Amino acid sequence: MTDRSYIPYNEETIVAELVKGGVNSLIATHQINQQRLWDTLMKLGEIGAGSNVTEEGVTRLSLSLEDLKGRQYVIDVMKESGLEVRVDSVGNIIGKLEGANPDAPVVMTGSHVDTVLQGGLFDGALGVLGAVEAIRSIKESGIELTHSIEVVSFTDEEGTRFGTGYIGSKGMSGYLDEKTFQLKDANGITYGEAFEQAGFDPSLYKQAIRQSKDLKAYVELHIEQGKVLEEHELAVGIVTDIQGPVWLEVTLTGHPDHAGATPMNMRKDASLAMAEVMLEVERLATKYQGVGTVGKVKVEPGGVNIIPGKVAFSVDLRHVDKELRTSMVNEVTNAITSISTKRSVKAEVDIKKAVDPATCSSEIVDVIEASCLELSVPTMKLQCGAGHDSLMMTNITNMGMIFVRSKDGISHNPKEWTEKDDCVVGTRVLLNTLVKLAK
Ligand SMILES: [Zn+2]
Numbered sequence: 372m373t374d375r376s377y378i379p380y381n382e383e384t385i386v387a388e389l390v391k392g393g394v395n396s397l398i399a400t401h402q403i404n405q406q407r408l409w410d411t412l413m414k415l416g417e418i419g420a421g422s423n424v425t426e427e428g429v430t431r432l433s434l435s436l437e438d439l440k441g442r443q444y445v446i447d448v449m450k451e452s453g454l455e456v457r458v459d460s461v462g463n464i465i466g467k468l469e470g471a472n473p474d475a476p477v478v479m480t481g482s483h484v485d486t487v488l489q490g491g492l493f494d495g496a497l498g499v500l501g502a503v504e505a506i507r508s509i510k511e512s513g514i515e516l517t518h519s520i521e522v523v524s525f526t527d528e529e530g531t532r533f534g535t536g537y538i539g540s541k542g543m544s545g546y547l548d549e550k551t552f553q554l555k556d557a558n559g560i561t562y563g564e565a566f567e568q569a570g571f572d573p574s575l576y577k578q579a580i581r582q583s584k585d586l587k588a589y590v591e592l593h594i595e596q597g598k599v600l601e602e603h604e605l606a607v608g609i610v611t612d613i614q615g616p617v618w619l620e621v622t623l624t625g626h627p628d629h630a631g632a633t634p635m636n637m638r639k640d641a642s643l644a645m646a647e648v649m650l651e652v653e654r655l656a657t658k659y660q661g662v663g664t665v666g667k668v669k670v671e672p673g674g675v676n677i678i679p680g681k682v683a684f685s686v687d688l689r690h691v692d693k694e695l696r697t698s699m700v701n702e703v704t705n706a707i708t709s710i711s712t713k714r715s716v717k718a719e720v721d722i723k724k725a726v727d728p729a730t731c732s733s734e735i736v737d738v739i740e741a742s743c744l745e746l747s748v749p750t751m752k753l754q755c756g757a758g759h760d761s762l763m764m765t766n767i768t769n770m771g772m773i774f775v776r777s778k779d780g781i782s783h784n785p786k787e788w789t790e791k792d793d794c795v796v797g798t799r800v801l802l803n804t805l806v807k808l809a810k
Contacts, residue, residue, distance in 0.1 A: 401512060401802050405795045408504040412794065415444055415484065415500060416492035421785075428489035428785030433527035433538070434462070434565045441484045445499060445524045452507035454522065460578035461542030462526035462571050468506050470519040470809060476587035478809040479768070480505075480801065481523030483539070483760060487531045491787020497775065497794055498592045499524045505802035518587055518809040525760045532556045533565075535724075540763035542579040549576075586768035588735055588808050591761045592801045593772060594789050598780030599753050606793040607748055607800050609739045610772035612691035613755040613762055614662070615728030617700050619686040621648065621707060625716040627672055627680025642670055642679035644714040651706040652686055659699040661690035662756065691728045691754055729762050735771030735808075742803035748796055757782075773800055 419437035421427025431438040445464055449456045454466030467477075482498025502522040509516070523539070530536025533554040541547040552563035552573045563573040600608045625639030649665045656663030667685040686703060690696035704720050711718035736752070743750040753774065761770050775797035778788040 401508060401514070401799065401806060403504050403508045403795065403798050403802060405791070407507075408501065408794060408798055409791050411448055411500045411504070412492060412496055415441055415496050418444060419486065421489075424492070425785055428491060428787075429486050430488055430490065431484065431486045432488070432532040433485040433529065434569045435532070438485050439569060442524065445484055445503075448500065448503055449522065452503055453510055454503070454506065459543070460571065460575040461539055461547065462566070462569060463539040463543060463579060464524040466503060466506070466522045468510055468516070468520045470516045472517050473519065475518045476585055478518050478520045478587050478805060479523060479589045479764070480520065480591065480805060481525060481589075481760070482591050482593055483525045483528035485527050485529050485531075487529050487783045489785055490529075490783055491781075491785065493594045493775075493777075493787055493789045493794070494596065494782055495528060495593070497594055497789065497797065501592045501794065501798040501801055502805075505798055505805055508802060509806060514806060516806065516809040520805055520809050528760050533562050536758070537760055537763045539579075540760035542576055543581050544763045544766040545577075545580045546763055546766060547576050547579075552576075581767060583767045588732070588769045588771065589761065589764040590735060590739075590771045590773065590801065590804055590808070591759060591764075592797050593759060593774060594782060594787070595753075595774040595777045596757050596780065596782035597777065600751075600774060600776040601778070601780060603751055605749055605751055606776050606796040607743060607750050608753045608774040608776075609736055609743070609750055610731050610755045610774055611736060611752045612731065613729045613759065613765075613772070614689040614691050614757075615693065615696065615726045615762065616724065616758060617688045617696065617722065617726075618724040619688070619700075619703070620683065620721040620723050621645075621686060622681070622683045622719040622721075623648075623707075623711055623716045624681050624719075625679065625714070628678045630676040630678055633678060638678055639680075639715045640678050641682040641716050644710050644716045644718075645682045645684055647710045647714075648684075648686075648703075648707055651710070652688075652703055655699055655702050655706070656688065659690060659695050661688065661696060661699055663688050663699070663703070685723075689728075689756065691730070693728055696728065726758060726762055729765040729770065731761075731765075731771045732769035735769055735804075738807050739771055739773055739800065739804050742800050742807060746796075746799055746803060748800055750800075771804075773797055773804070 419431040449466035483495035525539030527538035623641040625641035652663040671681040
C-alpha cells in the first residue's frame with residue numbers, strides 16, 4: 372500500500388509548467404505524420420460505423436464480421452508501414468520493427484480495435500494506430516534502435532460479445548483459461564466456434580504465451596475516458612496506477628405480497644433492502660476513496676401494486692490498492708448480510724469477476740515524464756479507473772500508460788471524441804518513450 376492510494380487523483384504532481392499553444396509549441400524532436408495518423412483513425416472508424424457515426428457510433432464486437440474487417444485494416448496499415456506482421460494463436464496482431472540486437476528483450480506497445488456496442492472512434496484504436504504511426508515514423512527517420520519494438524492489436528479487450536474481456540492479453544500473459552472457449556454469445560455461438568470461424572484453433576491458445584525475459588516493457592497509449600485531463604487543460608497524462616474491478620451479483624429474496632393489504636411492519640420488501648445496500652456501497656466507496664456502482668437492477672415481479680419479492684443487482688467496486696479493495700468488498704458483503712437479516716430477506720452474493728489492480732512501473736513513468744519534458748508537453752500523473760490490456764501485461768513485464776484527453780470524459784459512446792491535436796501529442800509522447808526504451 373502506498374500513500375498515493377489514498378489520493379484519488381494525484382493533482383499536485385503536474386510535472387511541467389503549463390505551456391499553452393498545443394502542438395505548435397512542441398520542439399522539433401521526433402516528428403510523426405499528423406494527417407496520416409488522423410486518416411487511419413477515421414478510416415478504421417468507418418468499419419462497423421452506423422450511417423451517422425456521431426449518433427450510432429462504431430460497433431466491432433470481437434471476432435464479428437466488422438471486427439475481422441477492422442483487424443484486416445490494421446494488418447494492411449502495419450504492412451504498409453514496413454512492419455513484419457504475424458498473428459499469434461489467440462488472434463493478437465503483432466507488427467514488429469526489428470532492432471539492431473534481435474536477442475534483446477522486446478519493447479511492446481499497443482491496445483485493441485474491438486469495440487463495445489455503439490462505441491467510439493478512439494477507445495483502443497488510438498493505442499494501436501498511434502503506435503503504428505510512431506513506429507513508422509521511427510523507421511522513416513532512420514533512428515537506430517537496439518531493441519525490437521512490437522505493436523500489438525489485442526483480441527477482444529472489451530468482452531462485450533462473450534461477457535469476458537482481455538482475451539488477447541490474457542493469452543499472451545498466460546492467464547487465459549480453457550473454459551473461456553465454452554462461453555456463448557447472445558446467438559448461442561461459443562467462443563471456441565467464433566475462434567474457429569476466424570481461422571484460429573482454440574486448442575493452441577497456450578502458444579501465444581510470451582516469457583518475461585523476452586520483454587522489456589509494455590506501454591499503452593489510450594484515451595482517458597474520464598474528465599481529469601480536460602479539467603486540468605492537459606492533452607496528455609501519465610498513469611500511475613490502474614484500478615482493479617470486483618463485480619458482485621447480489622440476489623435478495625423477500626416476499627411479493629399485496630401492496631395495499633400488507634401493513635408496513637409485515638413486509639419482506641427486497642427492493643428496500645437493495646436501496647439500503649446501494650447507500651452503503653456509496654458510503655463505503657467514499658470511505659475507502661475507491662469507487663462503487665450499482666448499475667444493473669432487476670426487480671421482480673415488477674408490478675405497481677406488488678411488494679418487490681426479489682431483486683438482483685450488480686455491484687462494481689474498484690480501488691488501486693488490492694488490500695483496501697478487499698476490505699471494501701468485505702465491508703460491502705457484511706453490510707448485505709446485516710441489512711438482509713434486519714429486513715428478513717435472503718441474500719446471495721456471487722463474485723462474477725475480480726481483476727487485481729496494477730501499479731505502473733516507476734521507471735516507465737519516469738521515461739514518459741522525461742519524454743513530455745523534452746517535448747515541452749505539460750502533463751500530470753493520474754490514476755486509471757477503467758480496465759485495459761495493461762492490467763494483464765503487468766503480469767509479465769514492466770507496464771506504463773499514456774493517457775490522452777477525452778472530450779467531456781465521454782467514452783463507450785458514439786459521442787466519444789479526442790481532438791486531432793491531442794492524438795498527435797499523445798502519439799509523439801509515445802514515440803519518444805519508445806525510442807528511449809528501445810535505444
Ligand atoms: Zn480500450
